Every structure is written in structure tokens, then in C-alpha cells.
Amino acid sequence: MFTELQIEEFRRDGFTLFPDFFSGEEVALYRNAIEEVSAGNTLENHDGKRMEMEPNQPPEGKKVRRLYEPCSFYSEFKELSGSAKLLDCVEQLIGPDIVLHYSKINMKPAEIGSVVEWHQDISYYPLTNLDSIAILFYLDDATVSNGCLKVIPGRQNSPLMNHSRDGYFQGRVTEEVDDSLAVPVEGKAGSAIFMHCMVPHASLPNTSSHSRRTLILSYRSADAFPIYHSEMTHKNEAGIVLVRGKWASSARMTLSEFPIPKYPRNIASLYDLQETSRKGEKS
Template identity: 40%
Template sequence: MLSDQQIEAYRRDGYLVIPRLIQGEQLAELRALTDRIVGEARGVAANDELYDLEPSHSAALPRVRRLKPAIFRRYAFFHALARDPAITTLLSSLLGPAIRLHGGKLNMKSAGYGSPVEWHQDWAFYPHTNDDVLATGIYLDDCDVDNGPLMVVPGSHRGPTWDHHADGRFCGALDPAACPLDLATAVPLTGPAGSMTIHHVRLVHGSALNRSNRQRRLLLHEYAAADAWPLMGVADFGEFNDRMVLGEPTIEPRVVPAPVRMPLPAADHQGSIYENQRGAGRRFFETYAEARH
């Protein structure tokens, strides 16, 4: 379980880092399976249900920037890891005794060109009836300030929900020029391979281009208290309950006031956050194409 000091820090700052949570054979299998799935992208020419590809992807040189939520349906290992007691027991200290998996993906920043993710709040994508919602990230590789770590703005989860729209449509990114947050105060979440980050659903975060000669892969899981229900609705009630990872489901949502902006009208570029953010105007992080000039 998390200590009282860790729980207090999470409530105050909106994030935690748990060093070396996943190790040994489990970490080795996670890396090997990820390598195999990325290698199989040689036969993929465009984004599909599983792959989100880098703009520079080719059959000769497969470049993947994200494995989408389909990995949890297609691969038993990923399905089981999201439910591992080593993870869910820790999260029960923050979310309570009943927890649902909201979603997940595996973001990859390849050496030298891994795509950045602009500043955003996860809450802007999937607001719920209460904000006992968070994301965990498991580093598959050692992560330091040079290879594109997750960066967070401490305490920003206690502030407003910022506008993630551009030209009247959702774009999944806040405008850094219009947001009064001091983004220079952002903290990089670093650690050795197998470390797990935790960040609150309303925490402002992003990540820069990977400029190092080392890759940085991050397996993200999104979890919610069972009584936090998505405001965008439940499409399949049976599947919704199948995503319980701890405790029992409920049909009594807990409603707590929280600042909400709906992710509508939908983004011009539907798909992953990378596609959504194509519609963003002013950017904070440099892109691969810009870095080459």
C-alpha cells in the first residue's frame, strides 16, 4: 500500500513515481512482446486499430509511436498486467476498493525522433461524474531528462479545466500562449526501467521530442473509481463491467462538482491524441520535422 506521505503528496501535487515496480521476467516479457508487435508493423502502411505510426514510418524501417487499446484485447499479457495486484493494490489507496480500467495504450518515443505530446489534461478527453480518475505509466526503458520523459505541472489538477479546442473544435491540447500556467515549473518524471508513474486525470502534462540515442517506451493505463461514470456515456454495459480490475461494479454514480469542458465538437483528426493534436494551433514542443531544420 502507499504510505500516508505518498498519498498526501499525490493529493497535493497530483503525481507520484514508484521506482522499479515491474522487474525480472515480467519486465523482460513486456519488452520482448512490445518489440515483436512493433516489428510486425512492417506489414502495415497506415494507422489502424492497433498501430499509430510515425510520419516517417516505412516497411523497411517500421516506426510506431503508439500501440492502441487493442493490445489489451489481442494479447493476454497486457490484459493481465493491467489487473496485476502489484498495481491495483497501490491504486486502492487513491481510488478506493472498487476500480475500473478506463483504457490504455503504449506510447513510444524512438531514439532521435519520438513524437512529442503537447500539454493537455486527460480530463478534457474523458470527464466523469467525479474526478477519482488517474493514469499510470510503466517505463519499459530507463528514462531521464534526455529521452522524452513524461512532464507534469505540479498542483495543476486542483485548478480549472483548460480549453482544449482550436478553431471551435476539440484538438486535445491547450494553447500554451493563452494558458496562464507557468509551464517552466513542469517536473520530469524519470526513473529506471520498470518504474511506474501515477498522475491525476486533471493534471496538466505533456512530453517533448526524444533527442537522445535511446528509446523511451511508456505503457499507460487509465483507471477510475467504480462509481466514476464517463459523462460521454456507456456504449456497452457488459463490456463496461468487464473492465473492473478490483472490487465490484455499481450502477450508482457518485456525482461531485468538478470543472468540465466536453470534448465536442469532435476533433477534425479523429484517432489517437497525436491525430487530435494535428488540429492544435500554437505548439510548445518542437516536432521531428522542425528539429531537422
């Protein structure tokens, strides 16, 4: 459970770091599960339904960039997503009726781990209210040198930043970001960052010799419904799970307007969309 102080910090800054959320044994369990799932996959021959590989490696390279939806596919992570310890914390932040929205593991492998550019999570999936959070669990010690998360504290109460260009959603902020406002969130393996969906965040490429694996679970209040049903929304909504409390019979609306992300196509991931955007293709 969070202390009053941690909740205050979350409300003020939009995030809070929970040190040692996992024990050393739990970290080892999740790392082993990741290794098992990743084993045998290469850039030229991998299970594209379950994972995405780092693109800048030889065809036989084995560096995975992301594992998709671990809480749907693998028992260790599914169990975590419904665990009382985690949901008690989530409930303190977004209330008693809780939906697991999505999960993923960003691997940020040593030497070539990809950049994540500035974005606010909810720009990808507008909801009727903002009771939506992501929890980022570091499974390795995360520092500035291996690409820990960077955030802009306190920005969660301002309007959404622009994520579009030429009318298309870019998956990254397209206005200027004042990097001097950013703070790195370093943490030991096993620590967790609870982050509001409106917090701008990013992370640098990993050029160090240490990987920075991060498990990410996103939850939303059951009365936060998608306000725009693109094909991407359909795909995602098929996987949502009520993990505590009850389904809502009406949507709670707290926003008078919100930008709609017009996706250029079905994307594999944020990396995919941000890369396309960098190349300057119409997206």
C-alpha cells in the first residue's frame, strides 16, 4: 500500500517511485520467464505475434525489443496483474473498479536498446476520464546510462501536448519539449514507477553494456471508456480484463474535448510509429 506521502507525491508530480516493490526472488522469476520466452528467436526468424526485435542487428541477432502482452500470454505475469499487493496500490490511485488495459515488456537491450521519444500515454487511446495509469517495473537496475525513464513532473494537469503532424497521429510529441524540465527516474531492479496517463515521458537509447528490462502494466478505472474506436482500439479492447470490482454501466466523463489520434495504419508498437514519424513519412 502507498503512504499518504506517496499518494500526495503522485497527485503533485504525476508519478511516484515505489522502491523494492519486488523481492530479489520475484525479479529472478520474471527475468527467467523473459529468457524462456525470448530463447531461440532471431531478427530473421521470430514469433512476430509475441515479440518485436531490435531492428539494428544482424539477421541472426537475438536482441528482443518488446514482448507483447505478457499478462495475457504467460502465467507469471498474469498472476501479478491480479495480485492483491499490486491492486491495493492501484485502487488507492484510481478507485475500486479496475480494468487491466494492456501490458508489455520493453527490453532496452545493452548497446542497441531503442529510444522512446516524448509522449503522453493517453494520446494513444483517449478515454472518457483520466483515471488511467501505467506501472513500470524495472527488472534491471535502471540509471541514466542504460536509459531509465525520464518524466516531466507536474505536467499532468495541463492540456495534452500535440502528438500530430499533417492531421496524423505521430505517437510522439511534435511540439518543442523543454528538456530542462525533465527528471530521470533511476531505480534498482524491483522498483516500480506508478505514473499518470498524462505525464510526458521518454527514455534514451541504451548505449551501455547493461540491459534495462522494464515490465509495464496499464490499468484504468472501469468507468473510463475509449472515446474513439479505431481498428487499433478494437484490437486492444479485445484483451481488457476486469481485475477488481465491477464493470461500469455508464461512462464517467470529465473532459470537454480531447484530440483524436488518427492512426496512419495498424502499428506494431510505439517504436514502430515513432520510427515512421522520424523518417518523415506521412504518418
